Structures are given as structure tokens and as C-alpha cells.
Amino acid sequence: MELPFQVSKSPQSNEALGEALRSAGPRAIFVEDRAQASVGASPGTPLTCRTFRVVGAAIGGDPERSLSDPYLEDVGGPRRPRMRLSRVLDEPSLQISEGRELVRGLVDMGWGARFVEFNQKIWVGGEGTVQTDGRRSRRIEMTAPGDPRVLVDRVLRANDAVTPEVLGEAAGRQAERRSRARPLGATEHGGPCVFAPGVAGLIAHELVGHALEADVALRGSRLALQSARFAPVELRVIDDPTLGRAAWRMDDEGTAPIPVTLLEDGRVSGRLLDRATAKRVRGVSTGHGRRGGYLDPVLPRMGCTYIEAGDVPAASIVRDTQRGIFVRRMAGAHADPWRGRATFVVTDADRIEGGELTQSLESFVIELDVIEALGSIDLVGDDLVFDTCIGSCVRLGQPLATSVGAPTVRLRVIRVVS
Amino acid sequence: MDWAASTAIEPLVIEARALWERARLVSSAPAVEIYLKQARRWRLRRGFEPSDALESGTACRWQARDRHSVSHVAIVGTDRSHLQDVMERATDAPSSESGSLAVGKEFPAERTDLETQDTSLNVSELREWMARDPSVDSLEVGLTTEILIGAESWVGIRTRARSSALVGRHPRLVARRGLGVAGLPDRFEDTQENGELEVPLALEPEAAGPVVAALVHAFHLGSVTIGSQVGEGWQVTDDPLSVDGLAGGTFDDAGFPASRRALSAGGRILAGIEGPGTYWRRSFRDAPLSLPSTIVVGAERSAPAGATVVHSCRVIPLARDRWVLEFPGDPTRFVQTDPGSLVRACRASFGPPAVTADGAVTPGLIFDGIVPR
Numbered sequence: 172m173e174l175p176f177q178v179s180k181s182p183q184s185n186e187a188l189g190e191a192l193r194s195a196g197p198r199a200i201f202v203e204d205r206a207q208a209s210v211g212a213s214p215g216t217p218l219t220c221r222t223f224r225v226v227g228a229a230i231g232g233d234p235e236r237s238l239s240d241p242y243l244e245d246v247g248g249p250r251r252p253r254m255r256l257s258r259v260l261d262e263p264s265l266q267i268s269e270g271r272e273l274v275r276g277l278v279d280m281g282w283g284a285r286f287v288e289f290n291q292k293i294w295v296g297g298e299g300t301v302q303t304d305g306r307r308s309r310r311i312e313m314t315a316p317g318d319p320r321v322l323v324d325r326v327l328r329a330n331d332a333v334t335p336e337v338l339g340e341a342a343g344r345q346a347e348r349r350s351r352a353r354p355l356g357a358t359e360h361g362g363p364c365v366f367a368p369g370v371a372g373l374i375a376h377e378l379v380g381h382a383l384e385a386d387v388a389l390r391g392s393r394l395a396l397q398s399a400r401f402a403p404v405e406l407r408v409i410d411d412p413t414l415g416r417a418a419w420r421m422d423d424e425g426t427a428p429i430p431v432t433l434l435e436d437g438r439v440s441g442r443l444l445d446r447a448t449a450k451r452v453r454g455v456s457t458g459h460g461r462r463g464g465y466l467d468p469v470l471p472r473m474g475c476t477y478i479e480a481g482d483v484p485a486a487s488i489v490r491d492t493q494r495g496i497f498v499r500r501m502a503g504a505h506a507d508p509w510r511g512r513a514t515f516v517v518t519d520a521d522r523i524e525g526g527e528l529t530q531s532l533e534s535f536v537i538e539l540d541v542i543e544a545l546g547s548i549d550l551v552g553d554d555l556v557f558d559t560c561i562g563s564c565v566r567l568g569q570p571l572a573t574s575v576g577a578p579t580v581r582l583r584v585i586r587v588v589s
Numbered sequence: 590m591d592w593a594a595s596t597a598i599e600p601l602v603i604e605a606r607a608l609w610e611r612a613r614l615v616s617s618a619p620a621v622e623i624y625l626k627q628a629r630r631w632r633l634r635r636g637f638e639p640s641d642a643l644e645s646g647t648a649c650r651w652q653a654r655d656r657h658s659v660s661h662v663a664i665v666g667t668d669r670s671h672l673q674d675v676m677e678r679a680t681d682a683p684s685s686e687s688g689s690l691a692v693g694k695e696f697p698a699e700r701t702d703l704e705t706q707d708t709s710l711n712v713s714e715l716r717e718w719m720a721r722d723p724s725v726d727s728l729e730v731g732l733t734t735e736i737l738i739g740a741e742s743w744v745g746i747r748t749r750a751r752s753s754a755l756v757g758r759h760p761r762l763v764a765r766r767g768l769g770v771a772g773l774p775d776r777f778e779d780t781q782e783n784g785e786l787e788v789p790l791a792l793e794p795e796a797a798g799p800v801v802a803a804l805v806h807a808f809h810l811g812s813v814t815i816g817s818q819v820g821e822g823w824q825v826t827d828d829p830l831s832v833d834g835l836a837g838g839t840f841d842d843a844g845f846p847a848s849r850r851a852l853s854a855g856g857r858i859l860a861g862i863e864g865p866g867t868y869w870r871r872s873f874r875d876a877p878l879s880l881p882s883t884i885v886v887g888a889e890r891s892a893p894a895g896a897t898v899v900h901s902c903r904v905i906p907l908a909r910d911r912w913v914l915e916f917p918g919d920p921t922r923f924v925q926t927d928p929g930s931l932v933r934a935c936r937a938s939f940g941p942p943a944v945t946a947d948g949a950v951t952p953g954l955i956f957d958g959i960v961p962r
Contacts, residue, residue, distance in 0.1 A: 223663060226665055235641070236642070236643070237643065238642075238643055239646065240664075240666030240667075255668045255671065257664075257671045258668065447636065466642050466644055468640065505903065509758055510919070514915060533908075534907040534908060534911070536905055536907070536913050567760060568762070589907070
């Protein structure tokens, strides 16, 4: 049908925005154009695809003004013709068809599946300059029919040869383990606990990273106040936003990030700074200033927090553990940097007996104290991997896709609370 | 400054009508609905310049030709070409049950549900309130205007004012209806000394809020067992008309008239949350679903005598029948329970009701037999 209103496909150009920002004057202007999609289905239900595009700007000043889908003129462009940014900018591309095929394939094999993707472009203008960056992430998660708990989730990378068969096999193994799972006995509270490669990155994120985000550290998080050596000297924790999924090469204030060593030689050795906190400590931003979106203020945030690889052969760590717990997946966590503690929801774990994995365990909650837990790390494997533990981090109401990494790690002390 | 007066509704209605006309042409559907939401927020954050945000978004639903399902798309902003583009490209768009699209002659041509609470903004009062307590991290006040254009071109207009703050050294959200700080708590408990917690356990409103929200989802949404036993203290109403409520209104987000609904009383479950009058959107991006509006828990004039009082609680669901309650403090305490035992253990309430950040209006709640360790 011929509609009386045809959608104009041109002119669209990101260059027009660049020119506008360069001529906008001294005010700092942040513009984001984010496309996101989710494709989901389960056996017996229709496949649904949700796509959404967020275009918005935060324009510096007193007060800072945030606007949804502003006109080009609002960010320094010409007054005529009036054009919304959503009509000017090239829409960030998504790979929905690939996600749809994966989801269809998994549903055909009897699994529930959800594909989630985002592609964000940002522009930071001010003082006649413009910085740009792009962040993107794709992941897929699988569930068993009738059970909303995620069985397996995986980050999808451009060169990954992931097929529904490979993913379905992993989901099948996990479903089988879950069906055999038994509750952790009341007498089994405590360590040691071996974390599969990647998983201990979440511990570093919650216990170390949150305490050393500079606004938190400056308000006196327990870790920031810890001057004495408390962790093994071989343990190094680093935050490098250029690694992992949703990496960034320019933060939301236009600063290129540098890797920050947070923990070294058994002590705290760094903090994550945005421009405001850098000013407070008379330092320079480390490029960790991020916004949850154009409506949110900048906060110092983690990018990819990881534990550096050690020199212990990873395969020997479980073998050298006579009795304990092997954690394969954690699905959620909550940190209290002031008290130096965090709770973690363990959703996939096995009992270790005689150096072997013997019994699958039902979900449970562990609580870790930063000084006690990191101080009890006695084995760090040589098998560093990223993004086996996936999640969004929410701080002060701002969600952000973050990344973690770690080798196989053993802690001698954990507290199982349920 | 009176924000209600400064936020012109008429241009938004005209905008929404134009979007509706465009959506009808693009979809050729027998029934089309436009939901337009605009939010203006003013935020003060310690150590930063204030910020003023204007956010708008549009959602469109249209009935499929088979009349059995409803497609849904949403855009940031109110640009008609953008909406048309998104509708034309929508494939496998999420659908919701056709019953949630308000179609019929019984809908009045126009109805309004305007904020009755104070909508004047006194900036110096907000600054003074924030300066009084260094543990207040940020303060935000906001006014939302929602325009709904329905199948027969009827119009629904709703405005709401809300204020919230991030308070305390362990930041947590407090919220109230209206613009300003009146009604926000003036003391922020920060350290909870969790010595030996003994039964019964008395959860102050802020601690009860997350528990109420989790129990409502477990027992009053989805498949509901009417008549099953609950504790005497579990007296719960879904009240979209509550003048203190952060959510709700005289009509739901699909346009159906909304009314109070007793969910539980006298130790029994009376009803679930479903059907017309309960269709709410989590945000303008989401299609309306059966959801609670403002949950109001009945208050008694009792005191938590002999009970251990806690003012912070987190619910961690491990499985459908296995929850962990976390009581942050020194030391942090935990208890593993199941939703059924928890709702039956709700023996009584105490103190006056308060608006919680979880959306419930609840007094303190007393639970028997829940022993954190």
C-alpha cells in the first residue's frame, strides 16, 4: 500500500552530528545512539523479537539538560532544516537474523532460548573536539521448559562458530547435572572452594572493584582504608575496559581508558577515576567515567575486571583438593563495600571428594569477606578466561554491561549461608 | 514554579493523536493504541551541578488481522516518521493477549486522572533538605504525563509527581508521591546491629517492602490458589487509587477502569491480579501486563513487643520454593525459607504504614518462626 507519508531514508550521516558538536562551543555534550534487540522463544510459544533504539543527549551546563531524541540544532547543528537525531544518524546495526536462527534451532531441540544484543555509539563533544566510541555485546541464554532459571549463558563473538547443537549439548549437560543435584549438607559450610575459570572474576568485581570505584573509595570503603598487606603477593587484580564484552576505547567523558592494577603485592594499588573524582584527588581520569545512559550522571565504573593468570597448572587444582566445593557458575551478587562483604548466588556447583567432582549441588548462597576471602586464596591457575560469568552491573540505579575474567582459583575460606 | 502548570498537556494530546493517525495508516489494523509518556526530572547530586531531564517515549499496539494477538513497538521520542519506520520493519514483534487491548463503546471519549498532590517545586527547600544530612547522595523530583489514545480514538490523560532520594552510607532509595521532601524520612538508620536475632522477627516498613513485593508475585500473580491459608497479618489490597501510591490510577495502562481489589484477608487468599484493570507497563517500552499497582498492607495499632526489629532485608530467590532472606548488618544474617512458610508466618503488623521504594504501602510486619543465623 502506498502511504501518504513515506519515511525518508536520507540524508543520514553521523558526520552531520560530528560537525554540529565541533561547533557547539565549550559545553560538554554526550550523545548516544543505542540499538538493542532480544529474540526469545520456548517450545510451544511463538518466537518474539523486541528491538529498541535509544537516541538521546546530555548537554552540559547548570543545570545539565538531558533530552530524548533531540533535534540536531539542540546539540549545535543548524536551525534549519529541523531534523531529529534519530533521522540524522545511521542506525547502529544488529545481527538479529543470526540470533533468530540460533533461538529457532534451540527451540527445535526442546530448549527455551533468549538472544540479547546491543550496539551503542557515543559522541562526546566540547571545546571544538569530538570523541566517538562504539560498544557492543551479544549473548544467548538457555532454559529448560517450564523453569525460568538459566541453564547456560554464553557471550557470542564475531568469530565464534556457535551452533544450536553445541549450545544445546551444553544445556543438556547442565540440565542433567541439575536433575541430580542435592542440597549442600549443613555440616559442609566453609572452604575450600575452587572456582572454575572465569568465575572468580565476579569475586574480584564485587569485593575489589566496587570498593575501589573512586567515589566509593573516597567515602571510605573498607578496602580503600586497608593499608596493610592482606592478600597473597602473587594475586593481581586489574581493570582494563578495552578487554572483554562491551569493551570501550573512550569513556563517556571522552577519555581513553588505561588498565588500572587494583591489587598488587598483597595490597591495594589503584582506583578507578572519572574526571570528577580525579579532580578531587588532583589526579587524572583513568577513563572509567560511564553513564548508564544519557539520562544518568557519570560515575566511575568498572570495565573488565580480572584476576591475572598464575603459574599453577589449572588441572591440578581440583586434583589437589581433598574435600570442598567446585563452583561452575554464579548468577547474581550483591556487594557492601563499606563493610567489605558480598553475597553470591551459586547456581552450578559440584562437591569435591578425594580430588574429584562427585555430586552436583543445588543452588546456594555464599558470603565472602574481602580481607578474609582474598587472604585465603592459595592457588591461582594458569588458565585465564573472560566472560564465562556474564551479567549487568547495577550501581545507584544505573545498569551497565560489564565483563570479568579469572583463571581457576581456590579459596580456603568461604561462608555458605544457605 | 508549578510544574503541572508548566507541563502543557494539550500539545502532547495533539502529538499523540497525530501518532495514532499515522499508526492507523501504517498498520491498517482494526484497532490501534498509542501510549505516549513524557517525564520531566530535576536531580540534585552531591558535588555536581543539578540536572534537568526531559524524557519522552511512544509505544504503539495494533491488533493482528486474526484479532487473536496484538503487536507492540516502542520508540524513544515522539517522531512520527521514526514510529512508522519501526512499525514497517517490525517482524516477530512481541504480542500480548488481545483482551488487553481496550476495544468497545463503553470507553468514554476523554478521561483525566491528574495529580492531586503538591506539584510546586521549591528548589531551595530541596537544597536545604539535602544539606541537612551528608549521607544524602542525590535527590530527584519528577512529573510524568501519560497520554493514551485508544481504539475508538478515546483519550486518557494521567499526570503523576514523585520524589525520591538515595540516602545513607549504604545507599538505598526512599520515595514518595508528590514533588518535594515532605513525607521523605528524616532519619536514616545505617548500622543494623544484628546480635542474636530471635523470634518473632519484626520487619520495619523498609525491610517489609521487598518481602511484600516478592510474596505478592508468588501468591497473587499467575496461577493463584483462592482460599489457601496465609498468616493473619497478610492483609493485602491492590489499590491503584491510593493517594500515596507511586503507581496506579483510575484507569490502567491499557485504558480499562481500575479499582481496589482485596487480595488476602482473614488468613485466606481471596484473589489474584489479572484481567482488565490490572494491565500496567513497567516502562513505556513494555507492553501492558497483569501486574500489581500499589500494594497496600493493612495496618494494626499493635507494637512489636518482644520482637527483634530489623530495618533492612533482601529477598534472594534460589528456586520457586526456596528463598533466602538476607538481613544486612553487623553481622549480616540469613535465613532460608520457602514462600509458603513465609506467608503463613506473617502473624501481625505494627506501626503506621509507609511508602516503600518497592512500591508497597506497608506497616511493619511480624513473622513467627523465622530465625536468621
